[in-house]
């Protein structure tokens with residue numbers, strides 16, 4: 235059973251008399267212990283999607299519609315074994331399903347606070363600045379444990395904090411240091427340790443390695459994987475960097491303009507890309523294997539998402555655009571079927587899916603997408 239099941243989620247920001255459609259009709263599942271990646275250019279809605287799950291949006295942001303089913307529930311709705319009580323499941327006033335999952339979108343502020351840290355923890359973007367400069371690093375982790383598990387004896391919380399610090403590769407004695415005594419990589423590790431303080435089932439990591447050099451980046455990714463193996467924590471990782479995703483993800487979703495353009499098992503999405511946007515994104519990133527690879531950018535810029543038109547979000551920049559693309563944003567099509575020339579909607583969000591009307595012409599798109607002239611000659615005709 236999946237840990238997280240997001241159905242048709244739409245998130246908006248109020249912007250004067252208009253709205254920013256930052257996340258639009260997004261559906262995906264994350265399994266226990268798996269790493270799910272959200273990749274895409276800046277502004278495509280990755281952070282908004284991640285933060286909306288635990289109600290950490292800016293004050294003008296809100297979930298307009300959709301469901302966020304999470305395999306866990308509030309302590310007061312559980313029996314002694316930690317399962318949702320039957321009378322809570324049966325009572326329509328509670329957003330709890332027969333399989334014990336809770337719809338996080340329906341929780342109020344107080345309720346979602348009980349889920350944060352204990353069940354789902356966030357490593358925010360620019361996490362290195364998340365440490366408080368006036369408290370010792372170890373004390374900040376102890377404090378997080380005590381705040382979310384109030385019955386814990388202080389000595390035990392201290393011990394756990396030091397243990398976590400050690401697990402992320404920092405000498406436990408450094409727990410008595412202040413953040414300014416830590417390097418960038420150590421600060422990032424300390425924030426990861428803090429996020430793991432209450433042993434959550436899901437860790438949301440927003441650009442966990444962006445400000446770090448490549449060597450430290452690798453180590454942080456290794457440490458995240460080690461924590462995952464040890465604690466079976468699922469990780470929802472947000473990054474603009476395909477190479478980070480290729481290192482750690484099991485499943486990958488490519489976002490553009492608030493939509494999921496392509497998703498599925500990571501190897502499938504990256505090696506067998508089936509969406510013009512993914513093909514374009516891959517062209518613009520260097521790969522380790524191809525030393526002489528020519529990088530090709532996608533001309534144009536991402537949409538503003540202010541009251542967007544109907545139609546595929548990528549259509550204005552897509553060299554493969556046809557009339558149908560302007561009718562409505564395409565649904566997620568089954569890529570395996572498309573390999574055989576059939577255009578069939580995907581039956582499950584875990585399958586390799588691509589939102590593109592041209593999916594039945596996949597081979598042509600894959601071949602043409604590798605050519606520079608495809609991207610840099612045809613764009614004017616698409617507007």
Ligand SMILES: Nc1ncnc2c1ncn2[C@@H]1O[C@H](COP(=O)(O)OP(=O)(O)OP(=O)(O)O)[C@@H](O)[C@H]1O
Pocket residue numbers: 247248249254256274275276277278279280281282283292293294295474538539
């Ligand atoms: N508080 C806000 N008010 C209005 N619009 C916002 C707000 N926060 C984000 N947006 C807009 O929502 C869209 C999605 O932004 P978001 O930060 O989720 O994208 P992202 O892919 O995570 O980008 P980045 O990697 O730069 O953070 C963008 O168009 C952005 O300008």
